[in-house]
Amino acid sequence: MSNYNEVLSRNTENAPKGNGLYSQTVAFSHYNNLSAQLPIDPKSGEVVDGGIKEQAEQCFKNIKAIVESIDHVMNDIVKITVYVKNIKDVDAINEVYKTFFTSYLPTRTVVEVKDLPMNSLVQIDALLSNGEGTIPNAPQSGDLIKLTNNTSNAPNCSLSTQTVAFSHYNNISAQLPIDPKSGRIVATDVKEQAKQCLKNIKAILESVDVPFDDIVKINIYLKNISDIEAVNEVYKTFFPDSAIARAVNYVPARTVVAAEALPMDALVQIDAVVSYGDGTPPQVIEDRHGIIIEANNTENAPKDSLSTQTVAFSHYNHISAQLPIDPKSGKLVSGGVKEQAEQCLKNIKEIIESVDHAMEDVVKVNIFCKNIADVAAINEAYKTFFPEGVPARTVVAVSDLPMDALVQIDAVAGNAEGTPPIV
Template sequence: MSGYNAVLARNTLSAQKGIGPYSQTVAFSHYNHLSAQLPIDPASGALVAGGVKAQAEQCFKNIKAIVESIDHVMEDVVRITIFLKDIADIDAVNSVYTAFFPSYVPVLTTVAVAALPLDALVQVEALISNGEGTIPQAPQAGDLVKTVRNTENAPVSALSAQSVAFSHYNNLSAQLPIDPKTGKLVAGGATEQTVQCLKNIKAILESIDVPFDDIVKITVFVKNLSDLERVDEVYTTFFPDSAIARTVNYFPARTTVAVSALPMDALVQIEAVVSHGDGTPPQVVEDRHGIVIKANNTSRAPIHALSTQTVAFSHYNHISAQLPIDPTTEKVVGNGVKEQTEQCLKNIKAIVESIDHVMNDVVKVNIVLKNIEDSAAMDEVYTTFFPGGVPARRVVGVSALPENALVQIEAVVSNAEGTPPQK
């Protein structure tokens, strides 16, 4: 077993104790996935007093405590995702954020959502590099470096890097519909804004010699769910991009989230996770062809024309967000959150098993609820699928979900065999 990556879940008393069945951090291969941190004082177990700045500081203190508990530093953070209750708080939270990242800045996504657990004003999530890997007794520290890159062909921000690569993944900051020449939002509605978001992503990828079809996961944040049809019309003009991708009709895994507000009052914001075949530092050229993207669908889970159920690359599988749709009837099940949560997780389980994996291979789960008050009922079902509570997790509340669902769930799954399978 010493030659295989292992899922490594860890907790520390120095940070917020989970308010649900999840681990503070789950490492696999060269990444640590942290559960979203609420502004909970670990000593008292309660939300900290004060306004949004005090709460943001506590969120980042909790992240720092977790990072240090696993012998890492804040400069090992690759991505930060900030969820706000009120987008007007963005400047206050950013002032706290910059205090924790005074020089190096990771990639960044910021959105406002309808509700957060415990009625918090802010919640912060982090993805951490893991240079030593998770092969027992085989530390790999020193073999990998973090690569941070920016191009003037896409919007440049002092708060974030456009792209941070580590090991076999490039993580991109969520792109707003900003024209990089003017620094302003493009004119028009959701159609024009989606075009600009995807143009910005394409410009970043071209600047680092990465094809657009190397994207393995897309997250689309929309202010109005009614704009999704216009977003999708644009989406199909960018995907598939290459002749090879068009031949197999390749689409990345995808999640759509209806948010209450976006920075600059944008209508759309798009985040991408990209495969990085040459790794960090670059492997010899011929080695990059040893790792391939594997896209897979199964009839045992709902199939969507614009996304693949699971896209594997290197040591991770990225699963598209699952709605509570019965794949047999193609309709949303039931009227309650328990039944709908069960269907979402059944769909994930069917996808995971279709690629010869098990639910214990899940390292991260992201849950979106229409009513945050449904959290306890959702957890009752959740624990039957994850009785050990191992995966890291994020829960947010939104005003609406596709198909008028009550819950939507996405997952990141470990892929020990890599792509293609190791010998």
Template structure:
């Protein structure tokens, strides 16, 4: 049997298919990555009847069907991302969410977006631990331990865990600009909110003895994309953080996303993926430094002063989101937009 890792893509008839454009789940190393699930009835291929509660329930039914088809359970989920058409539907979705995660809760990110495929009200994606069968000769589920932790130094939610570690990664719940002492948004504008998001992330990492420079990927969600310059001013005061990171100019891979709304009407929210899965498999703190973070850039793709193009750790490379920028000119590629082709006006 080969000792090399293998990509394992699988589908089940008990959940909607990807119509040839995606696999329901792709496993590699110790993680399964699930395609985001729409509220589609797999027997009809149509959206389920009803409102957002019925749609959220169908999303989770589809996720559960996929997870069970690869011999796992919902408690193996380490990260959930909820995309809502209307942020006002969050309470209704949470009611459904509680029925699927009555005890253990994974890390979570929630954002409102302008549209969801098929005009659905909600779409949900998941990442699952225990990439079964992708390392034939290496430790599998029985040898690895999932560790979920919270600290009072960052906001605590009954519907998510601040950090869930498995194998060599920690998955951090998206952090809102909430003061953990008051449970309320911090006073001020986007600068103050961005600083609080990063303070919360740093507090979570310090609680598991991991420095902020061990972040390999960070996602920034903004309700106004025009705020990115203000956020970047704050961001540059947190990265790089250590003398070693500053010496090599290390920055995590990064993605910036504009959304229509965030929970609590926040202006910004940030999520992170961190190297060094604390204690999974069980190890001494000093032993985990046998694995190294490798950050790389190439001139054949656009560079960004606050992000690395790709950051590798363990069996994964984390890439910064790529814009349609020509790396030689630094400008967007030229092409006719749909609105111009159709004769619609543009601004």
């Protein structure tokens, strides 16, 4: 019997298959990572007939089929990400959404993207709690609880919870630049909007007694990629946040993409993944206290002063989005999208191997490309890195990427050894 968690990938006939490229769900320790679900009828393999409501319903049906196939329920979902072709369709999606989450509400991110596979109108992925863990023949605490919280010091939404903690992580709903007192978007300047997003995240964390420097991953969605420099000016005033973090220059892993549009016509939206050292009850005391964040950079992958290449906490490593940059030259590689995808994955491989892990430890991959028609070429490179098709996966086409790249890829990897407690 092993004392370590294992990567556990599973598929069901009741949801669309990944054609050998990805698994429907990949569990590791206390979380299940689901592949983004398109509105595909699993019997026909085609997008369902109808409009946005029918497509959203099929996405959720597919998620529910996957969740139930591994003996879980929809209320075990801690985070939902909705990628939509037209932000105006969100109201229709919400009508469907409320039929699948009638009492408990997970955290949520909504983004309009440029395009989706199979010309779909919507695609939805999910993160699921996994109380039993994945140590072979040795179930962990099956009665871990979710801790949900909302504070009046950040914007409230009737369709999402501000933060949902499970085991050693908090997942934060995407924060728009909304003043929580007025309920309105702050000034039209992107710097002020970025500041408000981060202030909202900080308020949420303070409401659950978690410091800002416990953030391990940040996702920034911009209306215009050219705004990134202005956003970075604000970002640097929030990270690092404490004297301890400043001493080691700690910054979270990070992904930046340009969205086609954001809710409320915002210029920026930010969500976060946060470490939670105390865990959620009833984890035993020795499993809860003093777990540390382990941040790492390697010379063999591109460095960025505003992000750490990999941030590990407990049983997960969070990898910053990798652009197709040659780490020696600091420039985009030559060639087309296949060569760029290969370089992104090479960079991820170098990062993972630098912390004594392997690509087989990857549980989730997110691919952001400029043109959805490029996915076939991206897949050619992808299959050489993941021949078993194990990680869960999400693919979307976005408006723009940093450095005018054609593709950008981030990843989450299992960390079997955990991060040791402070002795």
